[in-house]
Amino acid sequence: MADHALTKETILDTAEQVLRRFGPEKTSVVDVARALNVSHGTIYRHFPSKASLREAVAEKWLHSISLPLEAVFxxxxxxSERLCLWLKTLIHIKHTLVQEDPELFTMYTTLVEESVDVVNAHxxxxxxxxxxxxxxxxxxxxFKSADASLIASGIFMATARFHHPAHAKxxxxxTIDHEFDIVWNLILSGIVK
Amino acid sequence: MADHALTKETILDTAEQVLRRFGPEKTSVVDVARALNVSHGTIYRHFPSKASLREAVAEKWLHSISLPLEAVFxxxxxxSERLCLWLKTLIHIKHTLVQEDPELFTMYTTLVEESVDVVNAHxxxxxxxxxxxxxxxxxxxxFKSADASLIASGIFMATARFHHPAHAKxxxxxTIDHEFDIVWNLILSGIVK
DNA sequence: CAAATGACAGATTTCGTTTTTTGTCATTAA
DNA sequence: TTAATGACAAAAAACGAAATCTGTCATTTG
Structure with a gap:
């Protein structure tokens, strides 16, 4: 009954649109089905639950954040320049998302917070x-030689204030950029030879 | 009509008790007045608004966190040992509060989040x-010589993950203690000579 | 026979109504 | 003359009935 072949992808894209329009608390799978001109039962043939559909949208969004970071390589x-650039790029992406559309950012953040496994993978x-x-x-x-994976996670944790959505406010x-510079200088002097 | 002389302190203590019992969303100033056997209008003679009463409770709680840290001196x-001890003490206080009574911690955190000025002062x-x-x-x-206040705020920000209530979950x-050690080592090697 | 439907039960949300709360103030009590 | 009260209007919260949603499945459609 759908206009297009009904794939997981089609459903996912539509779900994303509906979520963007209605927000995370007001979108039902009935809404998504209605947008696709199918019965809501059909959605359940492709996704086992509403939660899994939301999770898939969350995962897609997180991917759109991690992907552009690869260009830094x-x-x-x-x-040290690359590391600084990588961090600043990550932070810039997040800060821009919040600034340009805080509601949309909150919407995605809500989805993401429900999906612990997806976040951990990210x-x-x-x-x-x-x-x-x-x-x-x-x-x-x-850099001084040490366990690179320990250093990496240390840096990620030490900069949480600048990229963790809980700090979005x-x-x-x-002064946020200046504050990042303070932390960055602290970190950098900890790792350089 | 109260049993005791009705001071700001008495009201504050009672408000704290009522908040602890009923939680932050379910306590009204009428509840606090009832607990004191006075009319709710009386409360407004001592506090200009419900918000200011809640703020005062928040401030008292924050003070109970910063006070024991002075013993570290x-x-x-x-x-470096003192710095590490100070951080571990702060973190230990917060982690213990959450662990022993998560609801109570959330209650106080809710009050605190409403009171931006009080938080900034803290x-x-x-x-x-x-x-x-x-x-x-x-x-x-x-330690290498540098601007001590910049270093201090850098350290505070870099350890946010371990003491900021937004990270309580x-x-x-x-592995949280181990994670702190990773960040601590990173910070320490950034400041030691 | 693979894909989609629609009816269904139980859970959840919405919505309009009633109750409570906040904050003020003229009045009362000490 | 200071402290407390209680009545009041506007705002917010609580409540319960009605509607909607989630997830399943027997039936229908192409």
């Missing part, structure tokens, strides 16, 4: 992007 | 406890 620069992915940068710096003699502060 | 030890107070430790370390030649992790 193509930059020709030192390891965090793991981000940290494993940091590790090679640290290793590069150690190989270079730029603080990102509106006019 | 009486320890006979090096600056954070300022905490950071100004760190500054003299850093200065001691610099005077000692233990993460404190239940069995």
């Amino acid at each position: 193509k930059q020709e620069c030192s390891a 965090i793991g992915e981000l940290i494993s992007q940091i590790i090679p940068i640290i290793e590069e710096g150690m190989a270079n003699q730029e 603080e990102w509106a502060s006019p | 009486k320890q006979e030890c090096s600056a 954070i300022g107070e905490l950071i100004s406890q760190i500054i003299p430790i850093i200065e001691e370390g610099m005077a000692n030649q233990e 993460e404190w239940a992790s069995p």
